[in-house]
Amino acid sequence: MAEFSIDRFVDRYAERTSGMSASEVRALFAVAARPEVVSLAGGMPYVEALPARAVLEVATQVLGELGPTALQYGGGQGQLALRDRAVMLMAEEGVDADPADVVITTGAQQALDLLGKIFIDPGDMIAVEAPAYVGALTAFAAYQPRFLTIELDDEGMIVEQLERAIVRGERPTFVYTVPNFGNPAGVTMSGRRRDQLVALCRETGIPIIEDNPYGLLRFEGEPLPCLRSLDPRNVIYLGTVSKTFSPGVRVGWALADPSVIQRLVLAKEAADLCGSNLTMLLTERWFSDDDRWRTALAGLVDTYRSRRDAMLGALDEHFPSTAAWTHPSGGFYVWVTLPDWSDTTAMLAAAVERRVAYVPGTAFYPDGRGGDRMRLAYCYPTEDRIREGVARLAALFEDEERLYRSLHGS
Amino acid sequence: MRIAVLAGGRTPERDVSLRSGHRMTLSLGELGHEAWLLDPGETQLVEALGERPPDLCWLALHGKEGEDGTVQRLLDLLEIAYTGTAAFDCEVAFDKVLAKDALKRAGVPTPPWVVIEGWALRDLGGGAALGKAVERIGLPCVVKPSRSGSALGVSFVEREADLPQAVMAALSFSGAALIEAKVEGREVAAALAGRDLEPLPIVEIVPKDGPYDYAARYTAGATEYFCPARLSDAASAAVGELAGKTAGALRLRDLTRVDLMVDTNDRPWVLEVNVSPGMTETSLVPMAAQVQGRTLSDLCDSVLRSVAMRA
Numbered sequence: 001m002a003e004f005s006i007d008r009f010v011d012r013y014a015e016r017t018s019g020m021s022a023s024e025v026r027a028l029f030a031v032a033a034r035p036e037v038v039s040l041a042g043g044m045p046y047v048e049a050l051p052a053r054a055v056l057e058v059a060t061q062v063l064g065e066l067g068p069t070a071l072q073y074g075g076g077q078g079q080l081a082l083r084d085r086a087v088m089l090m091a092e093e094g095v096d097a098d099p100a101d102v103v104i105t106t107g108a109q110q111a112l113d114l115l116g117k118i119f120i121d122p123g124d125m126i127a128v129e130a131p132a133y134v135g136a137l138t139a140f141a142a143y144q145p146r147f148l149t150i151e152l153d154d155e156g157m158i159v160e161q162l163e164r165a166i167v168r169g170e171r172p173t174f175v176y177t178v179p180n181f182g183n184p185a186g187v188t189m190s191g192r193r194r195d196q197l198v199a200l201c202r203e204t205g206i207p208i209i210e211d212n213p214y215g216l217l218r219f220e221g222e223p224l225p226c227l228r229s230l231d232p233r234n235v236i237y238l239g240t241v242s243k244t245f246s247p248g249v250r251v252g253w254a255l256a257d258p259s260v261i262q263r264l265v266l267a268k269e270a271a272d273l274c275g276s277n278l279t280m281l282l283t284e285r286w287f288s289d290d291d292r293w294r295t296a297l298a299g300l301v302d303t304y305r306s307r308r309d310a311m312l313g314a315l316d317e318h319f320p321s322t323a324a325w326t327h328p329s330g331g332f333y334v335w336v337t338l339p340d341w342s343d344t345t346a347m348l349a350a351a352v353e354r355r356v357a358y359v360p361g362t363a364f365y366p367d368g369r370g371g372d373r374m375r376l377a378y379c380y381p382t383e384d385r386i387r388e389g390v391a392r393l394a395a396l397f398e399d400e401e402r403l404y405r406s407l408h409g410s
Numbered sequence: 411m412r413i414a415v416l417a418g419g420r421t422p423e424r425d426v427s428l429r430s431g432h433r434m435t436l437s438l439g440e441l442g443h444e445a446w447l448l449d450p451g452e453t454q455l456v457e458a459l460g461e462r463p464p465d466l467c468w469l470a471l472h473g474k475e476g477e478d479g480t481v482q483r484l485l486d487l488l489e490i491a492y493t494g495t496a497a498f499d500c501e502v503a504f505d506k507v508l509a510k511d512a513l514k515r516a517g518v519p520t521p522p523w524v525v526i527e528g529w530a531l532r533d534l535g536g537g538a539a540l541g542k543a544v545e546r547i548g549l550p551c552v553v554k555p556s557r558s559g560s561a562l563g564v565s566f567v568e569r570e571a572d573l574p575q576a577v578m579a580a581l582s583f584s585g586a587a588l589i590e591a592k593v594e595g596r597e598v599a600a601a602l603a604g605r606d607l608e609p610l611p612i613v614e615i616v617p618k619d620g621p622y623d624y625a626a627r628y629t630a631g632a633t634e635y636f637c638p639a640r641l642s643d644a645a646s647a648a649v650g651e652l653a654g655k656t657a658g659a660l661r662l663r664d665l666t667r668v669d670l671m672v673d674t675n676d677r678p679w680v681l682e683v684n685v686s687p688g689m690t691e692t693s694l695v696p697m698a699a700q701v702q703g704r705t706l707s708d709l710c711d712s713v714l715r716s717v718a719m720r721a
Contacts, residue, residue, distance in 0.1 A: 010630070022629045023625060028422050030425050343575060346582050347582055349422070350581070350582040352422075403537075403577075403581065406537030407531060409537060
């Protein structure tokens with residue numbers, strides 16, 4: 001008799017990989033990526049709106065004029081000229097920074113991983129919003145923390161909950177938040193809550209990780225101060241060009257105290273030596289022309305605003321009164337709450353069968369909650385497709401409701 | 411021979427199918443055939459078959475469309491030979507409601523079950539009959555979509571209160587759900603190949619944690635396999651016999667896999683059949699062939715001979 005283990009190294013993997021498994025949802029997303037499916041799932045920036053000729057010009061310039069540099073290794077902290085551009089972009093949102101305090105990372109996603117690496121020991125508690133960005137949860141989870149989840153309302157993180165936890169004696173290693181047009185909830189933290197959070201964390205010495213990918217994608221209203229500008233000493237700020245330019249260049253950054261930056265640079269060098277000089281130069285050149293990047297960004301914001309309007313309009317038109325959803329004033333996402341009996345994970349297969357996809361809410365909670373929630377992204381599909389997708393979802397939901405009523409005798 | 415290996419498609423099992431298809435293409439190539447992969451999810455199938463006409467289609471599609479007779483009917487119309495079970499028999503075999511009924515009629519033991527149609531629930535107040543199902547089948551039970559593969563949409567239910575949600579989950583994948591009695595014992599798979607559907611060694615499936623669900627199937631290392639299965643001689647013989655009887659009752663052809671439970675009294679029960687079993691590097695049929703000392707190419711050759719004799 002032979003004993004087969006499909007994976008002969010199975011007993012040798014680190015404990016931290018135990019949560020990494022195949023899933024039905026992933027299998028369904030393979031179908032959801034097909035063109036006939038209206039995908040309200042992925043948060044893909046609409047890069048088609050970028051002026052292709054201008055991008056080509058920049059790429060040609062980089063390879064033509066800076067070829068040997070572009071094709072070479074670089075320093076772990078990232079090119080100074082690009083860090084200057086990052087400083088410029090942060091200034092757009094009122095954040096004052098020194099390029100020496102910036103490390104360029106492979107998207108802000110790598111910064112999340114590196115922050116996990118330098119801050120989290122197994123069993124440490126970290127505080128996250130509930131719901132929170134799934135990519136942050138998975139990046140942090142690899143370092144085996146315990147999650148303290150702080151609920152959101154329409155003013156963002158309910159800081160009183162964090163305060164109560166601290167009074168109870170909890171001391172999270174850090175607090176992670178996406179205060180502007182958050183992923184997945186589309187909610188923006190109010191000014192009052194920002195002040196509260198910053199004050200609480202300052203008093204208790206708990207660092208804040210402020211992840212701000214969507215801040216410059218504001219559709220209306222006045223920007224609120226970044227947490228970093230409220231307390232530069234205690235806030236680690238993450239930025240990215242994924243939403244303002246291109247996610248394909250994989251350029252993000254962290255801004256923090258020199259001591260944190262030093263560790264991040266060492267951790268980054270251990271992870272991948274350095275970022276891609278080619279795409280760093282491309283990004284730096286893109287943002288060197290003020291008129292070019294501002295015009296392109298304004299175009300993107302207009303597109304996303306119209307798509308947001310299309311989605312909210314379609315939800316109003318088609319969704320039942322038993323559902324509720326957020327009304328983002330920027331960013332990519334609407335967060336829908338269905339009646340509590342709903343199971344959006346189970347419903348996904350039927351949705352894909354009807355040629356529409358979303359992300360089930362459970363992805364955004366570290367504790368298995370969120371079964372009655374779903375994230376809808378309006379960033380990529382056209383307005384017509386968004387309306388069609390929402391209508392398909394509403395029809396599906398109506399059927400689900402009838403099933404539920406039948407199964408529960410009401 | 412010119413062989414188009416059909417794999418991929420538009421189902422959640424697309425990636426698994428592509429992996430199966432890729433391996434089949436290589437193995438057929440090793441036998442000296444001109445084999446190429448054709449993905450109906452990426453290309454218009456009929457057009458592609460017209461542009462590069464094969465002598466035979468090797469069906470490595472998994473799930474709806476590939477296993478439910480749809481592609482088979484199309485190939486019948488185009489008069490292109492294909493591997494595996496005929497169209498109508500695929501339709502029966504793929505639909506657990508029909509297959510279990512056919513098995514029962516043929517005297518093949520399959521765990522007791524009831525069927526709940528989504529339509530009957532939504533429009534006929536069928537939910538009120540759910541209590542009857544529990545009375546008849548008992549707990550724990552297994553709730554499955556009638557037409558789906560890879561354990562997608564399958565739930566194992568211990569408490570009656572969890573049944574409605576399990577039914578809704580199964581109905582997300584299919585128009586009807588089965589509520590089936592859960593058989594305690596060893597889970598095994600019996601593969602049959604060639605003209606006479608010769609049995610391959612039986613594989614025993616032991617998930618490390620919980621049921622043999624989608625994650626246990628496709629996360630490398632999440633499940634252990636024993637081949638031949640750790641069964642008594644009598645139980646092994648009974649499984650082999652039952653697999654053959656199942657294949658006869660459902661008129662399966664060329665290459666197939668019968669999934670069974672062997673209960674604590676060594677009695678086998680047929681759970682379901684696969685007309686296009688997975689052929690990936692982690693699949694059960696290639697594992698069984700390996701234990702038998704056969705290469706995948708050798709297995710392919712038996713299948714091709716079976717198809718040729720039919721023609």
